[in-house]
Amino acid sequence: MGLKLGVMPVLEGRAGADPAAVAGFVRAVEEAGAESVWAVEHVVVPDRYDSAYPYDPSGRMSLLPGTDVPDPLHWLTFAAAHTSRVLLGTAMLILPEHHPVHLAKRLSTLDALSGGRLLAGVGVGWLREEYEALGVPYERRGARADEYLAALRTLWTESPASFAGEYVRFDAVHCEPKPVRPGGVPIVVGGHSPAAVRRAARYGDGFYPLGVDLAGMADLLRRLAEECRAAGRDPAEVEVTARAPSRRGGVEALAELGVTRVVMRAPIADASTVDRYRREVLGQ
Template identity: 50%
Template sequence: MQIGLHALGIGTGAQRSVIDAVAVAAETCGFATLWSGEHVVMVDRGASRYPYSADGRIAVPAAADWIDPLIGLSFAAAATSTIRVATGVLLLPEHNPVLVAKQAATLDSLSGGRLTLGVGVGWSREEFDALGVPFARRGARTDEYVAAMRTVWRDDVASFTGEFVRFDSVRVNPKPVRDRTIPIVFGGNSDAALRRVAAVGDGWYGFYLDDVGHVAERVEFLRATCRDAGRDIAELRLAVALRSPEVDDAVRLADLGVDELVVVEGPPANPQDAAGWVSVLADRWLAAATST
């Protein structure tokens, strides 16, 4: 079992000095991955329901700083040398897939192959409306964008024809470091999200699940879905963040086949406090991970 840290990109975690300090301390302490999520647009009073809380509301204030995850993680990668960086998650249907492929490959190349691209379909209709992207069929759009990005990464001269994106005989460089691909993990806890993981994903980032029992039920559904798709769940990398995790959960999650427990915390505002803050988290969580 590995331990990841989802702490960068929002509020105090959007400050350059805090990003540097947290990234260096997390690598020194032995965290596996630095995660950072995305919302391009927030609204003060939206009608869309947030799927990861009981009351349907996101806890992040609409006025909070929320930086672009690929740019923010590039600073974290520049401050470190071994820790992985991951978007958790980037809302893929809101973006041009050729541009995302270029940006992701650039970060992967500059970081020495340390990027995992976590993507999701999105839940905020208001956000899609502000960006001029149809909210309907965003799942199908996501699937096609993933296929288009993998084509761009794989082929020297790439062509693609789909419903939502098409290009002919283009060159997009650099290429990703690891066999011209970047691991794509899908966020979301719904049946549809897990079917997407089984069909075309390299892994799953389950976010704010209720407890280990909830994870067990979702993993079993994913296992069955993989079997139906002719895949082995062991091919996938599974990372989960619990709403209120306990130290003992690491052992139980490892028994379920989860590869990484992601700790979600907000860092201190003063970068001088970051090392001590990360060390406290490491003392609590990494000891539990080493026992699995």
């Protein structure tokens, strides 16, 4: 089917920050023929939280207090040093929690040192308690994210760069190194809300809908095409990623909708599932 395969590690216990385990995992993912490896972000996991996790009927996420959740950019830098080909994705950086001037430097440095292998997946998050721990306003986080994306592009493509917005301002600054690709690090917008669709159409190189079934995916991609045309863009410019179905029929249905990458989860201790999925489900 020609779909790209991404792999996200299952985070359990201390494995996510075990150097030998992670090095072995990312090398095995690359050797198995996967296109990309993806890292999640949570700066903190509250012991208790009232926010509802939107991707499970229970309203609770699978990450538990005491589980290692490494910083995704540090984790991917480590992964880059132990691989040579596999792309390095974040799924998702919680964008409003990062100052865009600092983030632009961190992303472009990783992109440069990895030879242009970074994919910056971004979202606005759902965990109010995490925002509160960081001292970042939870309200209007979508508007903040949109402005931050514009600021990132400015810093990556202009030198000197100037920007004046509601949340961030800078004047005639140089942010080096620049990303390898002229337009900057590719941005993959995550989410399933109307705002996420608009964000992907206006700012994204990719769109990664989460928590939707096949019918929901079809509806989101229809709206994405409409928003792209309204923004003067060709919908084909926005690459679509989806969670990996367990059966070949599900993969074929996603491909018919225009999805070009699926991302599966694999245990850090056993990456053999990656090669098996690629052969048995993707038929590659």
